[in-house]
Amino acid sequence: MNNHNSARPNKAMNLEDIAAKAGVSRSTVSRVINNEPYVSPKTRAKVEAVIQEEGFTPNPAARTLVTQRTKAIGIVIPHILNAISGDDAYFSTLLRGITEVTTQRDHATLLWLEHTNDNEESFRRRILQNRMMDGLIVASAATNDPLFKHLIEAGRHFVTVERPNQFQEYTNYVTVNNVAAAQTAVEHLIGLGRRRIATITGNLNISDGEDRLIGYRNALEAAGIPYDENLVIPAQFNRNQGYLGMKQLLNRNFDAIFAANDAIALGVIQAANETGHRIPEDFALVGFDDMNIATQLKPQLTTMRQPVAEKGARAADLLIDLIEGKLESPQRILLPTELIIRASCGAKAVEARE
Amino acid sequence: MNNHNSARPNKAMNLEDIAAKAGVSRSTVSRVINNEPYVSPKTRAKVEAVIQEEGFTPNPAARTLVTQRTKAIGIVIPHILNAISGDDAYFSTLLRGITEVTTQRDHATLLWLEHTNDNEESFRRRILQNRMMDGLIVASAATNDPLFKHLIEAGRHFVTVERPNQFQEYTNYVTVNNVAAAQTAVEHLIGLGRRRIATITGNLNISDGEDRLIGYRNALEAAGIPYDENLVIPAQFNRNQGYLGMKQLLNRNFDAIFAANDAIALGVIQAANETGHRIPEDFALVGFDDMNIATQLKPQLTTMRQPVAEKGARAADLLIDLIEGKLESPQRILLPTELIIRASCGAKAVEARE
DNA sequence: TTGTACGCGTTATCAC
DNA sequence: GTGATAACGCGTACAA
Numbered sequence: 001m002n003n004h005n006s007a008r009p010n011k012a013m014n015l016e017d018i019a020a021k022a023g024v025s026r027s028t029v030s031r032v033i034n035n036e037p038y039v040s041p042k043t044r045a046k047v048e049a050v051i052q053e054e055g056f057t058p059n060p061a062a063r064t065l066v067t068q069r070t071k072a073i074g075i076v077i078p079h080i081l082n083a084i085s086g087d088d089a090y091f092s093t094l095l096r097g098i099t100e101v102t103t104q105r106d107h108a109t110l111l112w113l114e115h116t117n118d119n120e121e122s123f124r125r126r127i128l129q130n131r132m133m134d135g136l137i138v139a140s141a142a143t144n145d146p147l148f149k150h151l152i153e154a155g156r157h158f159v160t161v162e163r164p165n166q167f168q169e170y171t172n173y174v175t176v177n178n179v180a181a182a183q184t185a186v187e188h189l190i191g192l193g194r195r196r197i198a199t200i201t202g203n204l205n206i207s208d209g210e211d212r213l214i215g216y217r218n219a220l221e222a223a224g225i226p227y228d229e230n231l232v233i234p235a236q237f238n239r240n241q242g243y244l245g246m247k248q249l250l251n252r253n254f255d256a257i258f259a260a261n262d263a264i265a266l267g268v269i270q271a272a273n274e275t276g277h278r279i280p281e282d283f284a285l286v287g288f289d290d291m292n293i294a295t296q297l298k299p300q301l302t303t304m305r306q307p308v309a310e311k312g313a314r315a316a317d318l319l320i321d322l323i324e325g326k327l328e329s330p331q332r333i334l335l336p337t338e339l340i341i342r343a344s345c346g347a348k349a350v351e352a353r354e
Numbered sequence: 355m356n357n358h359n360s361a362r363p364n365k366a367m368n369l370e371d372i373a374a375k376a377g378v379s380r381s382t383v384s385r386v387i388n389n390e391p392y393v394s395p396k397t398r399a400k401v402e403a404v405i406q407e408e409g410f411t412p413n414p415a416a417r418t419l420v421t422q423r424t425k426a427i428g429i430v431i432p433h434i435l436n437a438i439s440g441d442d443a444y445f446s447t448l449l450r451g452i453t454e455v456t457t458q459r460d461h462a463t464l465l466w467l468e469h470t471n472d473n474e475e476s477f478r479r480r481i482l483q484n485r486m487m488d489g490l491i492v493a494s495a496a497t498n499d500p501l502f503k504h505l506i507e508a509g510r511h512f513v514t515v516e517r518p519n520q521f522q523e524y525t526n527y528v529t530v531n532n533v534a535a536a537q538t539a540v541e542h543l544i545g546l547g548r549r550r551i552a553t554i555t556g557n558l559n560i561s562d563g564e565d566r567l568i569g570y571r572n573a574l575e576a577a578g579i580p581y582d583e584n585l586v587i588p589a590q591f592n593r594n595q596g597y598l599g600m601k602q603l604l605n606r607n608f609d610a611i612f613a614a615n616d617a618i619a620l621g622v623i624q625a626a627n628e629t630g631h632r633i634p635e636d637f638a639l640v641g642f643d644d645m646n647i648a649t650q651l652k653p654q655l656t657t658m659r660q661p662v663a664e665k666g667a668r669a670a671d672l673l674i675d676l677i678e679g680k681l682e683s684p685q686r687i688l689l690p691t692e693l694i695i696r697a698s699c700g701a702k703a704v705e706a707r708e
Numbered sequence: 709t710t711g712t713a714c715g716c717g718t719t720a721t722c723a724c
Numbered sequence: 725g726t727g728a729t730a731a732c733g734c735g736t737a738c739a740a
Contacts, residue, residue, distance in 0.1 A: 012485075014716090014717050014718085015717065015718070016717080024726080025726065025727045025728075026717090026718090026727085026728090027719090027720090027726070027727060027729095028725085028726060028727075030718070030719065030720095031725095031726090034719080037725095038725055038726080039725070040725060040726090043725080043726085057483045057485070058717080058718070059419070059485060059716085059717050059718070060484075060485055060486055060718095061415045061416075061418035061419045061424070061485070061486075061718090062419050062716070062717035062718035062719085062732090063717080063718055063719075064415035064718090064732095065413070065415045065416050065419055065716090065717080065718070065719090065731095065732045065733065065734090066717090066718050066720075066731075066732050067718080067719065067732090068732085070415070070486075072464075072486065075465075091446060092445060092446065095465070095467065096467060096469070099465060099466075099467045099469070100469050100471075103469065103472065103480070108464050108484060108486055109466075110426075110462050110463060110464055110465070111429075111449070111453060111463045111464070111465045112453075112463075113449065113450060113453045113457075115450070115453070115454050115457065117454075118457065126457070129411045130414075130462060131366075131411070131413060131414055131415070132414055132415075132424075132426065132462055132486070239650070240646070240650050243650060267650075270650075270651075270652070273627055273652070274652050292594070293593070296593065296594050296597060296621075296624075297624075298624070298627075298628050368732090368733050368734080369733065370733080378710080378711090379710065379711045379712080380711085380712095380734085381710075381711060381712080381736080382709090382710060382711080384735060384736085385710090385735095388735080391709095392709055392710080393709075393710085394709060394710090397709080397710085412733080412734070413732085413733050413734070415733080415734090416716090416732070416733035416734040416735090417733080417734055417735080418716095418734095419715095419716045419717065419718085419732090419733080419734070419735095420715075420716050420733090420734055420735045420736085421734085421735070422716085
């Protein structure tokens with residue numbers, strides 16, 4: 001059904017073919033397709049009918065060649081090993097949020113994952129040289145990733161989903177206030193009477209991890225609780241690190257843990273099951289993210305919710321707005337977080353006792 | 355540093371500019387870039403120097419326009435909700451395998467996720483109309499997804515990572531023998547003396563899920579064990595479904611569970627912890643996939659390993675080979691599986707007793 | 709071995 | 725309102 005096109009066998013139709021069939025010129029067809037004015041209703045209808053009939057779609061390469069726009073954006077994940085270390089839904093959720101918007105705004109989405117076997121520089125070059133995208137969303141980059149410098153120098157549009165700690169004046173981002181959110185989470189534990197509060201951190205070379213640790217310290221300081229480095233386990237954003245972190249804490253006298261994300265909290269629960277610690281009786285636990293799994297654990301997880309899919313969606317929207325010139329850099333968007341109180345922090349037990 | 359290009363301010367360089375700077379014609383530059391013969395070593399060196407100096411990269415849109423190749427492939431995930439239901443690393447691992455090869459073979463990777471809020475048909479149209487890709491890898495599609503019919507009619511190159519159950523003569527795929535693998539897994543349980551073997555299935559509208567159930571039945575039949583539908587819990591490939599499935603089985607008198615993947619097995623373990631069932635003492639458990647998590651559980655999970663990243667990598671390689679005309683459709687690749695015996699099936703306990 | 713000239717399918721800029 | 729025609733940047737027969 002594709003080739004009523006006797007003149008050009010085996011080739012997709014082009015504007016010229018449609019024009020011939022509709023009895024108009026190529027320019028008119030172009031005008032119809034791009035919804036330009038100055039086409040008589042009658043002509044427009046005729047042309048649209050032919051387009052419909054032939055299922056015609058303009059050749060994007062030809063279009064790109066003249067418009068300099070590809071209608072595609074890229075997602076760059078430099079720190080892939082950390083981002084998808086296995087059991088964490090964060091990455092998938094982010095992708096879902098991003099593609100929801102790119103779909104809706106008629107853009108394609110290119111995926112760039114850094115692999116362990118290609119070095120940082122060749123990865124960067126590949127992205128910088130690729131001209132099939134109008135802009136980039138960068139996720140899970142180390143805070144000092146040189147990629148940013150190059151993107152800025154090349155004048156590329158880009159948005160991150162983490163707080164940048166360099167080039168703030170050039171960097172657009174969508175994130176949450178990790179410092180404040182972590183502080184609130186830890187203050188909640190303090191409010192429940194916990195004093196020996198440990199934390200298992202996320203990757204500290206990613207600003208999400210860094211900031212949540214700062215929030216933890218802020219909360220302790222505000223409450224006049226001395227900082228004890230024995231209660232701080234530097235780790236990474238995944239379940240196994242949570243598991244190992246909990247094992248390290250075992251003999252260190254603590255009564256609560258702030259896990260830098262839910263995957264870590266899951267590992268903690270698992271380790272606690274093995275060692276016979278009860279949550280929240282023996283220690284309280286608070287996570288971060290509020291992924292699906294939080295409600296499927298026993299005990300159900302108290303956690304700081306952040307809107308991950310929305311973060312992706314807003315980043316995509318922002319990026320496309322920048323590309324289309326609707327906004328100027330830098331744009332900074334902070335999405336709200338919310339403490340979701342469930343069983344693992346022991347709040348309800350405390351309530352009941354009161 | 356991009357614009358030593360006084361004649362064309364604010365524009366990227368093109369072949370003509372490089373040619374001028376190197377004192378040759380445009381075609382010669384083109385020949386150098388495409389590694390064609392019949393260029394004198396001296397000229398080649400001169401041109402390469404200029405290209406290097408300017409950091410020149412040919413415009414891909416212009417290239418695509420004439421070569422009809424985009425050097426990009428797409429990944430299509432129609433059943434996204436099932437594929438990334440949260441806690442399963444399958445999807446991420448597959449993406450990693452695919453992008454490893456696309457990177458290596460200098461192709462870009464486009465991502466197409468179906469969302470709940472766009473209907474199947476508009477999703478399909480979007481993919482079929484997009485001409486920025488030379489071919490597609492389709493993952494996690496329902497066995498009768500009409501997408502396949504349309505791809506074939508449109509003459510598109512595509513590869514699936516599941517056994518197709520229609521259009522076999524047109525469909526290239528890379529997968530494992532799920533029937534045989536599941537059968538082996540269940541036979542292992544039978545060999546350990548288990549007779550009341552339950553299964554919690556994956557999505558039965560995906561051939562992976564369907565085939566693993568068939569393998570389960572085959573094993574029972576071969577051993578003369580009657581099929582008991584009370585022991586078959588139709589579910590989906592995720593942890594929560596495993597958790598719920600286990601709860602359903604609770605009072606049904608079973609001594610083993612074959613979980614259709616590791617995520618399901620994880621849910622089973624969690625439920626068993628809550629209800630006080632011991633694994634493998636009270637029942638044996640075997641999973642499928644051998645994701646990272648299998649070794650991080652207690653008990654460590656006996657599971658049928660399948661090479662997920664390699665599946666993605668081989669699919670990408672195959673697809674690009676088809677695009678480049680190095681192979682003819684249909685190609686069928688089956689990768690090996692391997693039963694990894696750990697603690698959850700109780701094999702070691704049995705051994706010890708012998 | 710190198711250069712010329714044409715075509716790829718659009719959009720944009722003119723005339724009419 | 726509509727239709728020629730010139731870009732856009734590249735590959736490629738063909739000529740030299």
